[in-house]
Amino acid sequence: xxxxxxxxxxxxxxxxxxxxxxxxxxxxxxxxxxxxxxxxxxxxxxxxxxxxxxxxxxxxxxxxxxxxxxxxxxxxxxxxxxxxxxxxxxxxxxxxxxxxxxxxxxxxxxxxxxxxxxxxxxxxxxxxxxxxxxxxx
Amino acid sequence: xxxxxxxxxxxxxxxxxxxxxxxxxxxxxxxxxxxxxxxxxxxxxxxxxxxxxxxxxxxxxxxxxxxxxxxxxxxxxxxxxxxxxxxxxxxxxxxxxxxxxxxxxxxxxxxxxxxxxxxxxxxxxxxxxxxxxxxxx
Numbered sequence: 001x002x003x004x005x006x007x008x009x010x011x012x013x014x015x016x017x018x019x020x021x022x023x024x025x026x027x028x029x030x031x032x033x034x035x036x037x038x039x040x041x042x043x044x045x046x047x048x049x050x051x052x053x054x055x056x057x058x059x060x061x062x063x064x065x066x067x068x069x070x071x072x073x074x075x076x077x078x079x080x081x082x083x084x085x086x087x088x089x090x091x092x093x094x095x096x097x098x099x100x101x102x103x104x105x106x107x108x109x110x111x112x113x114x115x116x117x118x119x120x121x122x123x124x125x126x127x128x129x130x131x132x133x134x135x136x137x
Numbered sequence: 138x139x140x141x142x143x144x145x146x147x148x149x150x151x152x153x154x155x156x157x158x159x160x161x162x163x164x165x166x167x168x169x170x171x172x173x174x175x176x177x178x179x180x181x182x183x184x185x186x187x188x189x190x191x192x193x194x195x196x197x198x199x200x201x202x203x204x205x206x207x208x209x210x211x212x213x214x215x216x217x218x219x220x221x222x223x224x225x226x227x228x229x230x231x232x233x234x235x236x237x238x239x240x241x242x243x244x245x246x247x248x249x250x251x252x253x254x255x256x257x258x259x260x261x262x263x264x265x266x267x268x269x270x271x272x273x274x
Contacts, residue, residue, distance in 0.1 A: 002157040006164045013168035020171075049172040051165075060158065060180075060221045062165040064172055113171055116238060120164050123249050127160070130256045131153075135263055 003131070005061040006124040008054055012063030013117040019066050020047045020110040024103050031098040037078060037088045042096040044072035044103075072097050142266060149259045151189040155182060156252040162221060163245040166236050174233035177224040177241065185220035 023045045035041025050067035053059060074097045082091035159180040169175040226235035 002154070002161060005161045009161065009164040009168045016168075017171075049169070051169050051172050051175050058161065060165065060178065061161045062169060062175075064168045109171070113238075116167055116170075116242065120167055120245065123245065124160070124164070127157075127249055127252050127256075130253055134256055134259045136260075 002058070003124055003128050005054055005058055007121060009061060009063045010117045010120040010124065012052070012065060014114060014121075016047075016049055016064045016066055017110045017114040017117065020049075021107065021114070023047050023069065024107045024110065027096075027098045027103050028100065028107075030096055031100055031103075032095060034079075034084065034086055034093050034095055035076070036086050037076070037092045037094040039076070039094070041076060041094055042098075044074075044096060044098045045069050046072065046106075142262065145262050146259070148190065149255055149262065152186060153252065153255050153259070155180065155185050155189060156248060156255060158185075159248050160245070160252065163241055163248060166224075166241045167238065167245065170234070170236040170238045170241070172234060175236060176234075177226065177236045178221050179224050179244070181220040181222055188219070 027044050030042040033042050047069050048067045049064050051062045052065045054061040054063050076094040076097050078092045078094055080091055081087055081093045084093045087093050159182060162178055162180055166177045166179075224235065224240075227237065229235050
């Protein structure tokens with residue numbers, strides 16, 4: 001039944017978008033995890049998506065999956081705070097390179113995509129129910 | 138000798154199959170709206186339906202399980218990936234993705250309505266058939 005593929009496609013998108021939301025949550029949660037300015041602290045993470053086919057007989061049905069998690073390579077944010085226990089001899093403490101504005105945008109985008117795909121599932125379910133009821137009444 | 142009802146049902150069957158396939162393609166587009174380098178696709182419905190209708194009444198598509206099997210003249214309209222084309226894009230994004238979620242959602246809803254219309258047509262065809270069968274009593 002080909003309409004079942006719509007469920008698989010939408011489900012793969014829901015999984016992928018929730019992974020993205022997960023990354024956003026980690027980034028925001030760790031936005032203030034201070035570390036020494038020599039490095040080794042938390043780096044902002046971004047997920048990269050990839051289209052994936054759902055079988056040889058239906059090449060037009062493409063789900064989505066997480067391809068990789070890339071770490072943001074931008075330098076850490078340095079804050080002058082000599083009293084901080086992790087401060088270096090010059091008095092600087094490093095904070096992760098998380099950009100809260102970027103993360104909020106990412107979060108809204110992911111949540112919109114999630115909603116849209118949930119909507120797709122609802123539509124597919126309604127269509128299947130109508131199809132099952134063809135010979136009734 | 139196919140009767141009028143046979144022809145009507147054959148049309149509804151082909152059209153429903155193609156609507157379901159288009160629904161899958163549009164669901165793939167929506168699912169991949171955040172996938173880098175994904176190109177939005179759509180079904181050339183008119184051409185697909187024309188070739189499916191041309192094939193109806195012809196030979197039945199057979200699955201080949203061995204490379205030495207002969208081609209049984211599979212109906213061209215049902216060939217995997219036939220009539221799927223890339224969508225012309227208005228605003229391509231920097232990551233090479235050409236999905237416009239609003240356009241896809243509109244097409245998805247429209248296609249769902251068309252699917253429901255066809256389901257209603259099938260229901261009423263069966264109802265007509267039922268009335269004709271009962272009329273002799």
